[in-house]
Amino acid sequence: MIRAFRAIVWLRWRLLFNTIKSGRRRDSLEQVSRILAAVVPVSFLVLSLGTVVAVSVLGFLGGRAIATGLVEAAFLLLIVRLTLFVMFVLLFIITIAAPGQTTLSKYKRLLIMPIPRQTLHVTEVVANLADPWLGFVIPGLVLFAVGLVVGGRPVAGVTAFVAAMAIMAVFATTAALISFLTGWLLRSRRRGEMFTLIFVLALSLLSIIPALVSRKLDERDRGGQARRPMREATTVQEVDRALPAWSQVLPSELYGRAILASVERRPGDALIALGALGVEAVFLFACSSAVHRKLIDSVESDTRRRRSLASRSAPWRLPLAGPAVSAIAITEFRTAMRSVRGRLAVLLPGPLVAVLTFALRGVPDDREWLNAIGSQGHLILAVGLLFSLYAIQPFSMNLFGTDRSGLTRLFLMPATDVELARGKVAGCGLIFAMAGLLCLIAALLVAPTGPVSYWIATVLGAMATYALLTPIAVLLSAFFPVPADLSKTGSGGNPHPLPMFAGTVIVIALAAPAAGVFLVNWVWIRQPVAVIMLMTVWLALTIVAAVPVLALASRAIGARRENLALIAQGR
Numbered sequence: 060m061i062r063a064f065r066a067i068v069w070l071r072w073r074l075l076f077n078t079i080k081s082g083r084r085r086d087s088l089e090q091v092s093r094i095l096a097a098v099v100p101v102s103f104l105v106l107s108l109g110t111v112v113a114v115s116v117l118g119f120l121g122g123r124a125i126a127t128g129l130v131e132a133a134f135l136l137l138i139v140r141l142t143l144f145v146m147f148v149l150l151f152i153i154t155i156a157a158p159g160q161t162t163l164s165k166y167k168r169l170l171i172m173p174i175p176r177q178t179l180h181v182t183e184v185v186a187n188l189a190d191p192w193l194g195f196v197i198p199g200l201v202l203f204a205v206g207l208v209v210g211g212r213p214v215a216g217v218t219a220f221v222a223a224m225a226i227m228a229v230f231a232t233t234a235a236l237i238s239f240l241t242g243w244l245l246r247s248r249r250r251g252e253m254f255t256l257i258f259v260l261a262l263s264l265l266s267i268i269p270a271l272v273s274r275k276l277d278e279r280d281r282g283g284q285a286r287r288p289m290r291e292a293t294t295v296q297e298v299d300r301a302l303p304a305w306s307q308v309l310p311s312e313l314y315g316r317a318i319l320a321s322v323e324r325r326p327g328d329a330l331i332a333l334g335a336l337g338v339e340a341v342f343l344f345a346c347s348s349a350v351h352r353k354l355i356d357s358v359e360s361d362t363r364r365r366r367s368l369a370s371r372s373a374p375w376r377l378p379l380a381g382p383a384v385s386a387i388a389i390t391e392f393r394t395a396m397r398s399v400r401g402r403l404a405v406l407l408p409g410p411l412v413a414v415l416t417f418a419l420r421g422v423p424d425d426r427e428w429l430n431a432i433g434s435q436g437h438l439i440l441a442v443g444l445l446f447s448l449y450a451i452q453p454f455s456m457n458l459f460g461t462d463r464s465g466l467t468r469l470f471l472m473p474a475t476d477v478e479l480a481r482g483k484v485a486g487c488g489l490i491f492a493m494a495g496l497l498c499l500i501a502a503l504l505v506a507p508t509g510p511v512s513y514w515i516a517t518v519l520g521a522m523a524t525y526a527l528l529t530p531i532a533v534l535l536s537a538f539f540p541v542p543a544d545l546s547k548t549g550s551g552g553n554p555h556p557l558p559m560f561a562g563t564v565i566v567i568a569l570a571a572p573a574a575g576v577f578l579v580n581w582v583w584i585r586q587p588v589a590v591i592m593l594m595t596v597w598l599a600l601t602i603v604a605a606v607p608v609l610a611l612a613s614r615a616i617g618a619r620r621e622n623l624a625l626i627a628q629g630r
Contacts, residue, residue, distance in 0.1 A: 126210020391486025520573030
């Protein structure tokens with residue numbers, strides 16, 4: 060198994076190296092694109108080294124402080140327990156939203172190699188420890204144990220080290236289990252659709268809970284403040300008594316209980332807690348192995364057939380668009396609506412708008428300006444439309460990588476580069492319109508206030524922002540394309556890192572003039588109807604500017620057609 064594990068590590072390194080090296084056979088833009096695709100993640104990793112150092116120093120100082128008696132062990136371990144619990148919750152959300160599916164998609168090739176299935180499983184489990192958000196904590200936990208040893212508590216230090224390894228094993232196996240289960244669910248279209256809807260609704264409901272709890276706590280404190288004197292600080296023992304009974308089996312609680320028992324010289328309780336952590340790690344490893352086997356079986360038996368073109372319904376035409384532009388736009392829109400990423404882009408912004416409204420309404424009374432924002436429906440709609448522009452980035456910032464092999468057939472159509480660019484941005488515009496419509500409905504349901512003219516102007520401002528974004532999206536998609544699988548919720552469906560990062564900043568910059576129109580009307584004109592006129596003028600100017608610039612940007616498509624077709628097919 061060790062030899063096979065080393066071979067897989069070497070294989071992944073060679074794949075990364077060949078990704079950059081093979082770009083030498085392409086044009087210069089493709090070489091730059093491949094290099095940046097590898098450099099951008101490494102740059103973020105290098106910039107995060109300061110966080111690793113800070114966590115390591117805090118871990119060492121915390122362990123030494125407990126060993127020397129400078130800080131109460133129960134109090135400091137409570138902070139560690141809360142931190143690990145938050146990480147455990149984020150593990151579910153992040154792993155579901157971005158599972159490691161890019162490696163799973165290559166199993167068809169790995170399965171024909173003489174590699175045991177158990178080795179593939181162990182490789183995927185260990186790979187979860189390399190995730191930055193999880194890997195950064197490992198040095199802190201290890202140096203926490205070192206701090207206990209240096210402070211004169213070697214037994215507690217050894218216990219802390221074993222507990223750190225055990226809880227990292229629990230986290231890695233849990234992440235692997237969720238990743239395999241998500242990958243298996245998304246291999247079926249029906250399961251993927253149901254999973255997407257449930258995930259979006261569950262995420263929305265979970266996001267409302269903190270706001271509701273905070274509001275109830277504030278009301279209880281305000282109601283009891285007049286009846287009782289100033290409340291004393293809550294102790295660690297009170298916090299432990301307030302926790303539900305089921306929380307005792309959480310990995311974070313077992314970790315803290317093991318170290319606290321060792322510090323207080325209760326070796327029996329420490330061994331019980333460590334044993335419980337080990338049992339959880341073994342159980343989760345066995346569950347992930349079973350799901351991993353199920354996933355591999357689904358890969359081997361994946362013989363689904365696509366419907367014939369004759370069974371499709373007759374295409375419909377877009378107004379004010381030629382037949383080629385209309386066909387390309389409808390194809391782009393239908394492709395998105397049949398994919399997991401497309402449904403997330405359409406369904407996610409609306410519920411988040413409602414969640415944001417409830418959260419803003421639950422703020423304390425001393426922050427009335429936040430409560431006022433939550434009561435203005437057009438502002439909530441503006442936030443939802445802005446988030447929709449970010450949600451469609453897998454399409455807008457990778458216009459030529461989502462079609463895969465279909466891009467070759469698209470290039471064979473009797474359509475010019477300008478028509479191709481217009482069709483692509485029109486299709487993304489339809490996706491944006493669907494997401495914006497749900498945001499509008501959600502905003503009307505939770506905050507139907509404010510002048511109608513402000514609502515109309517907000518929609519016009521979003522249209523102007525998207526019009527300015529279209530030429531930039533075409534250029535970035537033509538210069539930095541990557542093959543994307545829209546059935547993946549992880550990095551396998553993301554655009555190139557550079558356009559995705561640039562789009563984050565560009566969207567804000569392009570939306571600033573529309574916000575400036577509202578500011579000008581609010582400061583000087585103070586007429587609700589006037590904002591519609593100003594925004595209409597701004598929309599007209601953006602369209603007049605975007606149309607010729609889009610035509611110029613489309614020239615990049617013709618110069619890179621061969622490279623775009625090869626990249627879309629994953630070559």
